[in-house]
Every structure is written in structure tokens, then in C-alpha cells.
Amino acid sequence: MSEDRVLSYLSGELDDDARRAFEADLARDPALQAEVDDWRTLAQARQMAHNDIGQAERDTGFLRALAEQARIASTPKPEIKTTRARLWQWLWPTPASPLMPLGWALAIALSVVVVLQAPQDGKVPGAGSGAVPGTMSDGVPLSGGTLTRGGGACPRLVVDLPDGVTAKQLRNTLSQYAVSVVAGPDEDGRFVLSAAREPSLHDAAQALGARSVSVAPAGACPKP
Amino acid sequence: MNTLEPKRYVITNVDALLRIMHADPRYALEFRNKAEQHITLKLRKKFFNTSPEGVVDAFNNALMKFLQTRTFKDEGFQHGQPPGGWAAHELAVSKLGGYLYRGSLHELIQMHRRTRHEVNWNGPNADGDADDNVFDDAEDVGDPSPFADPAHAYEHLSVVQRMRDCLNKLSDTLRATMFLYLDEVPMEQIAKQQDLHVPTVKSRLHAARKLVADCTRKGMD
Numbered sequence: 001m002s003e004d005r006v007l008s009y010l011s012g013e014l015d016d017d018a019r020r021a022f023e024a025d026l027a028r029d030p031a032l033q034a035e036v037d038d039w040r041t042l043a044q045a046r047q048m049a050h051n052d053i054g055q056a057e058r059d060t061g062f063l064r065a066l067a068e069q070a071r072i073a074s075t076p077k078p079e080i081k082t083t084r085a086r087l088w089q090w091l092w093p094t095p096a097s098p099l100m101p102l103g104w105a106l107a108i109a110l111s112v113v114v115v116l117q118a119p120q121d122g123k124v125p126g127a128g129s130g131a132v133p134g135t136m137s138d139g140v141p142l143s144g145g146t147l148t149r150g151g152g153a154c155p156r157l158v159v160d161l162p163d164g165v166t167a168k169q170l171r172n173t174l175s176q177y178a179v180s181v182v183a184g185p186d187e188d189g190r191f192v193l194s195a196a197r198e199p200s201l202h203d204a205a206q207a208l209g210a211r212s213v214s215v216a217p218a219g220a221c222p223k224p
Numbered sequence: 225m226n227t228l229e230p231k232r233y234v235i236t237n238v239d240a241l242l243r244i245m246h247a248d249p250r251y252a253l254e255f256r257n258k259a260e261q262h263i264t265l266k267l268r269k270k271f272f273n274t275s276p277e278g279v280v281d282a283f284n285n286a287l288m289k290f291l292q293t294r295t296f297k298d299e300g301f302q303h304g305q306p307p308g309g310w311a312a313h314e315l316a317v318s319k320l321g322g323y324l325y326r327g328s329l330h331e332l333i334q335m336h337r338r339t340r341h342e343v344n345w346n347g348p349n350a351d352g353d354a355d356d357n358v359f360d361d362a363e364d365v366g367d368p369s370p371f372a373d374p375a376h377a378y379e380h381l382s383v384v385q386r387m388r389d390c391l392n393k394l395s396d397t398l399r400a401t402m403f404l405y406l407d408e409v410p411m412e413q414i415a416k417q418q419d420l421h422v423p424t425v426k427s428r429l430h431a432a433r434k435l436v437a438d439c440t441r442k443g444m445d
Contacts, residue, residue, distance in 0.1 A: 012273045045387035046406040047268040050276035062256050069291045070246030
């Protein structure tokens with residue numbers, strides 16, 4: 001009778017009350033416990049017998065999955081690049097072309113030439129707020145309150161104006177020929193005029209009836 | 225060189241293990257087969273009322289998930305690793321074995337839930353395994369079962385192997401009844417299938433168990 005209970009217990013066929021009662025007996029009776037353990041070992045033996053079936057197929061499946069996963073494991077993982085690494089990659093992409101150093105040397109040399117040719121007076125009073133220091137908001141370089149176009153210089157003319165030239169006449173003429181007074185009057189009463197084009201300077205000097213005209217070294221272009 | 229010495233590899237992480245097993249299929253299969261034997265028997269001890277196919281499937285699913293997810297922590301390989309590295313059979317019963325066991329247990333419970341809508345099992349919970357979070361390898365996934373004791377494990381395995389041989393020596397009728405019962409077929413269904421009464425099924429089962437027990441004892445003497 002107790003053997004029947006063991007079979008029913010193990011196959012889960014006992015109701016809750018009967019199962020609890022059986023488990024209480026199990027705790028008290030080592031012989032009953034040994035019998036249950038014996039059946040559990042039998043179940044393991046059955047499992048072992050079953051494991052022998054289809055072993056080769058399972059082995060093959062495992063080796064196949066292993067080959068696939070080992071291939072994935074050997075593939076280098078994509079690294080998460082920092083901003084600095086990305087910038088470096090942009091500057092020096094890998095694999096680098098053999099001409100890459102030559103290209104960079106040329107770029108640096110050109111930059112040096114451009115810098116050397118640019119005007120050197122670097123003070124920038126009056127640069128608008130929000131503009132990059134040394135430039136106007138539209139990116140035109142500023143130097144000493146005057147503009148330099150494309151980093152170049154504007155021709156200048158030193159003129160000795162007649163005494164009878166009025167301020168209004170001077171303003172209108174300068175405006176007409178797009179000429180600016182960039183310096184003066186000096187001790188001798190001469191003014192320095194500057195414009196984008198040299199003929200405009202001469203035309204303006206002639207219109208104003210300049211007593212003497214002399215060419216001055218080109219300088220930064222005046223603000224319009 | 226002693227050729228009986230098992231091959232050993234120093235293993236630091238899952239990727240290294242996969243590369244080693246890919247390069248040495250013999251090592252890989254030794255690991256797999258030992259882990260399968262160790263884990264399925266342990267599961268079967270816990271879940272008497274389950275099918276052998278289900279247990280093997282649970283182990284295989286857990287093993288494949290391990291290969292795919294590779295989430296086992298590196299420390300698990302370092303814990304208890306012999307100076308010369310892991311032999312395949314040692315690895316199968318190491319923390320990795322414990323991890324796979326917990327994964328297999330999880331798979332088996334899921335299978336039971338899918339097929340029966342409830343977990344109906346009567347096995348002892350002496351191992352103290354939690355059924356949930358089985359892949360949470362932050363917990364100790366070591367193997368606390370008697371299998372962890374090599375001498376005990378060897379002795380027990382010998383008994384099981386002997387018992388398997390004895391089961392196969394049973395007469396066809398007794399073996400068929402015994403296998404149906406051990407493969408979780410209800411006794412009423414066995415009776416119907418074999419055109420017997422349920423008490424006769426029970427008698428056959430007792431008779432078969434006694435024969436196997438005697439056979440096993442003789443073999444062990």
C-alpha cells in the first residue's frame with residue numbers, strides 16, 4: 001500500500017491533503033524516504049538512457065552554433081569614439097593614404113603664406129558684439145577701425161587741400177568717389193585719403209582741387 | 225608526457241572560451257557532454273515528474289542562449305580555476321556549470337508553464353535554487369549539490385550508470401511499463417495503453433524496481 005502511495009506521490013497524482021500527509025510520513029520514515037530516493041535515482045538512470053539517443057546530432061548542432069558564435073566573438077566590436085577620437089579620425093583617416101603627409105604639409109605651407117601676407121596691425125577696437133574678435137559680423141577683417149577686403153590693402157593718397165574747401169564740399173566729394181579720410185590733418189594740414197580703387201582717389205583729389213598729391217603706402221581699407 | 229592528463233586551458237572570459245572550444249572540438253564536446261550529463265541528471269532528480277526529452281531540450285536551450293548572449297561574468301571563470309587552467313569536465317561542474325544549470329531549470333519551468341499552465345512538481349528543494357532570475361549571474365551560480373563533491377559525484381554516477389544498464393536488461397513488458405511511468409505518462413494512461421488495470425501497472429512497476437535494485441546491487445558488489 002505504501003508503495004502505491006509512493007508511485008502516486010511521485011507522479012503528482014495525490015491530492016493536496018494526501019500529499020501533505022505523505023510528506024509528513026516521509027519526514028518520519030527513513031525507509032520510505034529511501035524508497036522515494038531510489039525512484040528518483042531510477043528516473044536519473046532513465047534520463048541517462050535517453051541522453052544516449054540523438055547524442056551525435058546534439059553534438060553536431062553544438063559545434064555548428066559554436067563555430068558561428070566563435071566567428072562573432074572574434075569580430076572586433078565597434079568602439080564608441082570620443083569627440084577627440086572622431087576629430088583625429090577626420091584629420092587622419094585610417095588607413096591613411098601615402099600622400100596624406102604631403103597634403104597636410106602643403107595645407108600648412110599655404111596657411112603660413114596667407115598669414116604672412118595678411119596685415120599685421122591686429123588691434124580691433126569697434127568690432128561688433130557677437131563677432132569673432134578681429135572681424136566684423138560678416139567676417140570681413142577689421143584693423144584699426146578700417147576694413148581690409150579679403151585680407152588685402154587699399155591705396156592711399158596724401159593730399160594738401162586748398163583752404164577754401166568747405167566741410168560740406170569735402171563730405172559730398174568723398175561720398176561721390178567712395179573715398180575716406182583715414183588720417184589728418186597733419187602738421188602741414190595734409191590729409192590721407194583711402195579708397196578701394198586708386199583712380200577714385202585721384203578723381204576725388206582733382207575734384208577737391210588738391211594743391212599737392214603724393215602716393216602713400218597702401219593700408220587697411222576704410223569702413224564704408 | 226602523461227597522455228591521460230586532461231587538456232587544460234586558462235580561460236578568462238566567454239569569448240576566450242568560445243575561441244578555445246572552436247579550435248579544439250574535442251574539448252568542446254567533452255565540456256558539452258559532461259555538462260549535459262551533470263545538469264540533466266540534476267534536473268531529473270529535482271523534477272521526477274517530467275519527460276526526458278523536456279529535460280534535454282531545457283539544457284540545450286540554456287546552452288544555446290549562453291552561446292548567443294555570452295553574459296556569463298569573467299569572474300566566474302577565474303573563481304577556482306586551477307593554475308594550469310580548466311579541464312573540460314571541471315569547467316562543466318564549475319560556476320559555469322552552475323550557471324547553465326540555473327538556465328536549464330528556468331527553461332524547464334517555462335516549458336511546464338507553457339504546457340500545463342502551472343508548475344507541478346514534487347521534487348525536493350534542498351539545493352535552495354530560486355526559480356526566478358536564473359540568468360542573474362550577479363548571484364552565486366556555483367553548484368551546491370552533492371555533485372559538487374567529486375567523490376560523491378563519481379559514486380553516484382556509477383550507481384546511475386549501473387541502474388541504466390539494469391533497466392535495459394528488464395524484459396520488454398516490464399521495461400515498457402517502467403519507461404512510460406518514468407516518462408511522466410499517468411498510470412491510468414499506461415493501463416489503457418497496455419490494456420491493463422491500474423493495480424497491475426503498479427505491481428509491474430514495483431516488480432521492475434526490485435529487479436533493477438537487485439541487479440544494481442549485484443553489479444556494485
